[in-house]
Amino acid sequence: MSAFLKLKKRKDFVRAAKIGEKVITTSVILQAAQSLSPNSIEAKFGFTTTKKIGKAHVRNRARRRMRAIVRELAPQEALNHTEYVLIGRRNTAECDFNLLRQDLKYAFRKINRLLYGEKDEKFSSDSVDMAN
RNA sequence: UAAGGCAGUCGGAUAGCUGCGCGGAGGAAUGGAAAAUCCUUUCGUGAGGAAAGUCCGAGCAUCAAAGGAACAAAACACCGGAUAACGUCCGGCUGGAGCAAUCCACGGGAAAGUGCCACAGAAAAUUACCGCCUGAUUUUUCAGGUAAGGUUGAAAAGGCGAGGUAAGAGCUCACCGUACUGGCCGUAAGGUCAGUGGCAUAGGUAAACCCUGUUUGAUGCAAGACCAAGUUAGGGAAUUACGAUUUAUCGUAUUUUACGGAGUGUUCCUAAUCCGUCCCAGAGGUAGGUCGCAACAAGCCGAAUGGAGACAUUCGGAUUAGAUGAAUAGCUAUCCCCUGUGUUUUCAGGGACAGAACUCGGCUUAUAGACUGCCUUAUUUU
């Protein structure tokens, strides 16, 4: 099993886009929404790469790089009961990996603040503790 | 050595750490147990020559049977061969390009018919404006002959030269082209030699309709098969027969054969199937899952034999991708190659085209760079 749970339904992706919050960086776009079902405790992730960013092998590469970073950052940055959607951009497949990591880290922190406000900072830190 | 042509091979390599899909094996948990799910350890394995475009041909599956006939629609088209099949491949022919090796060509039929050929031009298909010649008339016309010369155009009734004539004309002749006939060579397309016809068989276009011949049923793994949560539930009205009675209600049974109807572009045939009192539910089947589908194939590699070759036959050998919001990644080091700076080292940047989705045979398109073999031409040396 992979280190994180995946989003599989189109419905979930659309909900994250419409209801949820959105943060845009130069290398990647992050969307997030609170999970509906009470059963799912852990954070879930989905990846989108449109035809706009390139041909099939470029899209594959972008998706793999995003997945690699999420695997690295998810334990520290992602919150429980939340569904995240990452959308690839034109330079996702080619840019420096460190830049991608910085962008995503920033995006995670900003979106968590937007989603839960300042109050839930504690909750966030709790989850980090739990993850650790 | 330089330039070129053809055929073929490869498509960065190695190591380490952290991870992912699939398969095998072991362990732990849930569970009465099995199955199943999930966690974990370990071993194995994990993109291409085009995986691409979806342009052809097959397997496979469904449509009652892929069975027959006609029509419609579509594709193909020099000749011979190869192949499971093909619009593919091989060898030849014809025409064209090149000094040559070699390359290119949808390359049947225009004397079955129909259409179209703008503008220009007398005329774009059974043509005659100017002209030339003869005769009449007379000072510009008429009748006849002619298709040499002129203009237009992409294209104007074989070309060129000589004879001939009132002027001309294949009218006659030589050479070339072309058509027909015959001999020889070739399986054939065709080649070649000889003869004959003067060519009234009078132009082009079939990637215009069409004609001739050959081939093709349709739909594509989102085909299709199986399991199946949830949801819904049941019966109601009618025909006929019988029985009961409250004489218009209830109960039970029935709606068979014959006959009619039905269906893959259309019509028909063969034999089979289904439906037939009607409506609706049920029969089933949605979400989801399993199979199809993962090591076996008209496949690949090597050798021998046959063949001019495509290829065939025989023998031997190798083989583990299998996802389904979809696995092959991230980082580091060393080497290799390219570009820049440049004497070199160092340094910096970069690594073509591109990602399996049921499986094969082709075609087409994209592709940095490297290598191998053979052939042609030119130059130099021996």
Place this chain on the structure above:
RNA sequence: GGAGUGUUGGCAGAGUGGUAAUGCAGCGGAUUGCUAAUCCGUCAUCGUGAAUAGCGAUGCACAGGUUCGAGUCCUGUACACUCCG
């Protein structure tokens, strides 16, 4: 994965194989004291040129082919859009 449709000036949109229509926008001029409306002209690109004159060449997504001649017919490529669960 599969099945189809399309691409024409800045925008919309016609176009039997034979001179690339038309409308809107833009630009120039007329009209007006000024503007709007109206009317007239121009309006793809390049070269030549003093020139928004004239002339020539290239243009209908791109590249080949058939034809005397392709926006149109044939083949391939690119891009855009639609449908099938």
